[in-house]
Amino acid sequence: MKKLLKDIEREAIGQIREANQDKELETLKRTYLGRKGKISKLLKSIGRLPPGERAAVGLMANEVKQNITRQFQLKSLPLRKKTSSKLNQKIDISLPGILPDIGRLHPLTQITDEIAAIFLRLGFRLVEGPEVETEYYNFQALNMPINHPSRETFHTFYTTDNFLLRSQTSTVQIRIMQKQRPPVAVIAPGKVFRPDATDASHSFMFHQIEGLLVDKDVTFSDLKGSLTTFCRQMFGGETRMRFRPHYFPFTEPSVEIDISCMICGGKGCRVCSQKGWLEILGAGMVNPAVFEAVGYNPEEVTGFAFGMGIERIAMLKYGIDDIRMFFENDMRFLEQF
Ligand SMILES: [Zn+2]
Structure with missing residues (x-):
């Protein structure tokens, strides 16, 4: 079970890092963290484990979940910046810029x-x-x-x-x-x-x-x-x-x-x-x-x-x-x- 968790974590982080579109990230989020996602499924199966192992696996599952969530946050910030550059197209570049004050001779x-x-x-x-x-x-x-x-x-x-x-x-x-x-x-x-x-x-x-x-x-x-x-x-x-x-x-x-x-x-x-x-x-x-x-x-x-x-x-x-x-x-x- 622990090995499975580690595999999911490695796979998720790898895919998140490679994603370069918001849509792709959304899909990944659903796949791993969604209600029917891989982590949720795993957490549900904890109940079937012997009582002595449940606590340790539960703890690890939460850590993995947090790590994946953090990767999503790290990735989505720069991505959002990239997509927001579309907004720049709405800026009227024909407007005169703000001229810096340059000195002149008295x-x-x-x-x-x-x-x-x-x-x-x-x-x-x-x-x-x-x-x-x-x-x-x-x-x-x-x-x-x-x-x-x-x-x-x-x-x-x-x-x-x-x-x-x-x-x-x-x-x-x-x-x-x-x-x-x-x-x-x-x-x-x-x-x-x-x-x-x-x-x-x-x-x-x-x-x-x-x-x-x-x-x-x-x-x-x-x-x-x-x-x-x-x-x-x-x-x-x-x-x-x-x-x-x-x-x-x-x-x-x-x-x-x-x-x-x-x-x-x-x-x-x-x-x-x-x-x-x-x-x-x-x-x-x-x-x-x-x-x-x-x-x-x-x-x-x-x-x-x-x-x-x-x-x-x-x-x-x-x-x-x-x-x-x-x-x-x-x-x-x-x-x-
Ligand atoms: Zn005169």
């Missing part, structure tokens, strides 16, 4: 890259410098001695004595000229800091990109040519330019450069305050005093420098009227770029 980074690409094509090299500077690099070396009134507009955040957050990226120009003999052709993008109260057009931190070209016989025509090329590539070939005399301590002569408003084409609109012109750049021929500060001979070399605010360019290009939008990390704003 609009200011995009504009910086765009500006840099133009100057790199003109032969400039991209350089960077520290955001925490010494007073020397931020002022003295740029021809703004202690107590010079022009420091007023550049006053910035001091960390400790003589150390401050740079108020313009011109500091990088000084560091480059100290390290490198002419010719020099570099652009330096980066953050600058001024203790301005924040409003729609001011921020205590903003971004600038500055450029410097030093060589023998660099003239104001080179300045005009380079910056005209830049403005036309950045704002379109139709862009007209206007150079107005200005004062910067580190350049002489100095200019402010306006471009014709790309919104109204110069007729006057809200963006250009009805003027038809937009101020875009500050520039000038490097002041000989700056060359002397870095050990260049102003009798041998000349050069020009320029600087522009990246936020301003981005605001004009995209028609954004509040500088704070760039720094609030509002996804509804950032996702538009």
Whole structure:
């Protein structure tokens, strides 16, 4: 009897493992565990055994039944998964999937890259410098001695004595000229800091990109040519330019450069305050005093420098009227770029 039970168990487990359809499993279940199944029949015959053997055989019969039941459970789980794949056919595969959120470049980074690409094509090299500077690099070396009134507009955040957050990226120009003999052709993008109260057009931190070209016989025509090329590539070939005399301590002569408003084409609109012109750049021929500060001979070399605010360019290009939008990390704003 015990041998018979073991045979049934072995046979059942073998067949269950080989079954690969729900129907087949159902039949097997009936064959072994059903009311008229092999196990039931066997249990019924226990009564005919001698009383001393009944308990042991009964116990074994139950174990065999449990083992077979467990095999059914193990088998039916993966089988059900297999059959349920039929359900997949009802899924509309033409529905658009869920796109993962992928990052993108901040609009200011995009504009910086765009500006840099133009100057790199003109032969400039991209350089960077520290955001925490010494007073020397931020002022003295740029021809703004202690107590010079022009420091007023550049006053910035001091960390400790003589150390401050740079108020313009011109500091990088000084560091480059100290390290490198002419010719020099570099652009330096980066953050600058001024203790301005924040409003729609001011921020205590903003971004600038500055450029410097030093060589023998660099003239104001080179300045005009380079910056005209830049403005036309950045704002379109139709862009007209206007150079107005200005004062910067580190350049002489100095200019402010306006471009014709790309919104109204110069007729006057809200963006250009009805003027038809937009101020875009500050520039000038490097002041000989700056060359002397870095050990260049102003009798041998000349050069020009320029600087522009990246936020301003981005605001004009995209028609954004509040500088704070760039720094609030509002996804509804950032996702538009
Ligand atoms: Zn306009």
